[in-house]
Amino acid sequence: MKRASRKFASAIFLLLWIVGATAGNAVGQSExxxxxxxxxxxxxxxxxxxxxxxxxxxxxxxxxxxxxxxxxxxxxxxxxxxxxxxxxxxxxxxxxxxxxxxxxxxxxxxxxxFVYSFRVRSGIKTVGDLKGKKIGVTRIGADSHTAVVFALKKWGLDPDRDVTVLQLGGQPEILAALQTGIVDAGPLSYPQAGRARQLGISELADIGGLGIPxxxxxxxxxxxxxxxxxxxxxxxxxxxxxxxxxxxxxxxxxxxxxxxxxxxxxxxxxxxxxxxxxxxxxxxxxxxxxxxxxxxxxxxxxxxxxxxxxxxxxxxxxxxxxxxxxxxxxxxxxxxxxxxxx
Incomplete structure (x- = not known):
């Protein structure tokens, strides 16, 4: 009888341990x-x-x-x-x-x-001036690259033939590349676009204002x-x-x-x-x-x-x-x- 009681108590202890562990895991997951x-x-x-x-x-x-x-x-x-x-x-x-x-x-x-200001170095005054130029984006396939593709097509340019697209990593890198002349143009969102303005890098267009859903x-x-x-x-x-x-x-x-x-x-x-x-x-x-x-x-x-x-x-x-x-x-x-x- 005592042996059966001990077995019963052990079984209850094991059951409570399992329930407690399961509950603990559930709490951990929810948190x-x-x-x-x-x-x-x-x-x-x-x-x-x-x-x-x-x-x-x-x-x-x-x-x-x-x-x-x-x-x-x-x-x-x-x-x-x-x-x-x-x-x-x-x-x-x-x-x-x-x-x-x-x-x-x-x-x-x-x-x-699009939330980008298309910024260009001096010497680029019109959309046509972009032909043959280098445009910086964060990464190929990323949002900044998509913005450039849509904008260029809106302006009648071929993104694959009329320009060279370089992936630079991030918005600060695009701005730095514009400053140093590594690229001639690039899409910048704010506050980087505002910093470009302060540096004299002009805006060719607000891509978001081109009416492209x-x-x-x-x-x-x-x-x-x-x-x-x-x-x-x-x-x-x-x-x-x-x-x-x-x-x-x-x-x-x-x-x-x-x-x-x-x-x-x-x-x-x-x-x-x-x-x-x-x-x-x-x-x-x-x-x-x-x-x-x-x-x-x-x-x-x-x-x-x-x-x-x-x-x-x-x-x-x-x-x-x-x-x-x-x-x-x-x-x-x-x-x-x-x-x-x-």
């Missing part, structure tokens, strides 16, 4: 920070920075770890390897990955146009996350959306965040970056742009036959933004205050 990648030291990334610095993700019960990966294609590779949970990057790499079998979606559109900076998730971890993804999106309105209504704080991540202290540059981003580029209700994704598909179809049968809706899931709008959350966080750009 693991979301690894959120961002792709460029530019104002296009500022809403993620603002939401993080203001503690908005924590406000909605989300632990988020920000990771800088300076390339859209590299970010997508990290997402496919499950090293990154959510990304803030442009859509071309998402569309390209899905055409190869991935299952990623654009869940929100932060910038639904384009899914620029976006929030990218795995489709399965929206289905199986919807509440967590929704809480993350709440932080992002509130970040938009915090940015628009707290200028000094937003400027300080831009300065921290760009390592710029020049108040003139920070103010210019804040103003231009809010007025020209930032979506107030961040639905993705179907027309912008369609443009990306058509561009990829020139070299990838799979893209010819694709539809933009395949790459978009705007249900989180729609839920936040329909629930009144966006109206609540926007408040009754006047918002920049309205």
């Amino acid at each position: 693991r920070p979301l690894r959120v990648a961002w792709s460029s030291i530019s104002s296009s990334q500022v809403i993620l920075w603002v939401a993080h610095e203001a503690g908005l993700f924590k406000k909605y019960g989300v632990a988020a770890e920000l990771v800088y990966i300076p390339s859209g294609p590299l970010i997508i590779q990290a997402m496919l390897a499950r090293e990154i949970d959510i990304a803030q990057t442009a859509a071309p790499a998402v569309v390209a990955a899905n055409l190869s079998g991935a299952n990623l979606v654009v869940a929100a559109g932060i910038n639904n146009t 384009y899914q620029g900076t976006a929030i990218v998730m795995r489709r399965e996350q929206i289905e199986t971890s919807r509440e967590l993804m929704l809480r993350f999106m709440k932080g992002m959306v509130e970040g938009i309105y915090l940015y628009l209504n707290r200028e000094e704080f937003a400027m300080s965040v831009i300065g921290k991540y760009s390592r710029i202290k020049d108040r003139e540059l920070l103010a210019e970056t804040y103003r231009i981003n809010g007025q020209r580029y930032l979506e107030k209700i961040p639905y993705p742009t179907i027309a912008g994704v369609q443009n990306i598909i058509e561009q990829l179809a020139l070299k990838n036959p799979k893209a010819k049968q694709a539809r933009p809706e395949q790459f978009i899931d705007s249900s989180l933004v729609a839920e936040l709008e329909q629930s009144g959350f966006i109206r609540q966080v926007s408040g009754a205050r006047e918002v920049m750009g309205r």
